[in-house]
Amino acid sequence: MTRIANIDKSSVDRKSSPYSSVDSERYSSLVKSVMSSRVSSQTPETLQAEDDHIYGPVVKAQTPTRPEVREPKTLHPFLNCEETVDTEEPESGLPARISLNRGQGRSFVPSVTRILQQTLSPEQIFYLERWKRRMIAELGEEGFKEHSQNLFRQGKLLHSALEDILTSGAAWKDRDPSETPEYPPEVRGYLESISHVLEDVSAVRAIESTVQHGTLNYLGIVDCVARYRGVLCVIDWKTSDKPKPFLSNTYDNPVQVAAYAGALNNDGNYKYQVENGLIVVAYKDGSPAHAHQLSSEVMLEYWKTWLLRLEEFTEKRASHASSTLPENR
DNA sequence: GGATCCTTCTTCTTCTTC
8 A cells, every 4th residue: 555655746746847747647647556456356257266275175165056046946935825914913922932842743844044154155255254354363263152142142132131121011112221220231232222122013923933835844933913103023133243234244134034024924823924023133332223114025035035045955964964964874 | 960952152355535
């Protein structure tokens, strides 16, 4: 950067020369080209190449995947057509909380989180690993471990506080979020951050409740099902150190929400359908949380993405199983 | 009672200029 500054300076210094105006034109395009070459030298591809050099090639990169719009092989319906509107349950009762109870038989039902984690794009894996390497370089192995556990702990604390608030149905509007002695101090900033969103949440129908798709083989636990500004939504609470003002900042979160909603809509334990979603990103310093609403149209798009990820996961498992089978014999 | 599961988070190039 200092080099470019020097170039600029030298062009200014030669202002009196007859070339002055032409030169500065040249310099500006030169600077531009230098800048653009700098940019291209920093692309994920070259970083990936560097990464390959250090860590060996990424297996996934061998498949000539095309990032163009892919469609799932089978477009399973997001909504369950058999469920009708007249099965509306009263919204006044206690929210449902179906606890996870797996291990009926030996059938393995993978979770939404597991499937998303195992179908990350090579690019996502690359940036996550690079982030991890940098953090370890900065904090050390132990420090990084502690940092990660701290992030998880904050998320868990917020979830249990919200669980408490939404279950008790306490009039949150009348409370000062900064004065909540019953919640740990670490969570108060998040609660303050999220309080303006909670004012728009009503008719809570489910909290931390298991959803399992009746035909597609997956399950998960929804944070919350409630009305947000009158619209019934699957809601996902998130804590974040970095601001996430746009939906695109939330990575796979919308896919996660669509997966939960699709499972709920096709789970006999729930007698209603949820077409919309909401991702709420809360901040520790108390600054207003970002609430990203997912319309039914948007949810359908993410449902397709989810089906793709699910297909990928299933194929991967199948090929993995067949490749490891001979060893087991 | 112990082990396992689900979930809790983490990514996006950089730093131009006044």
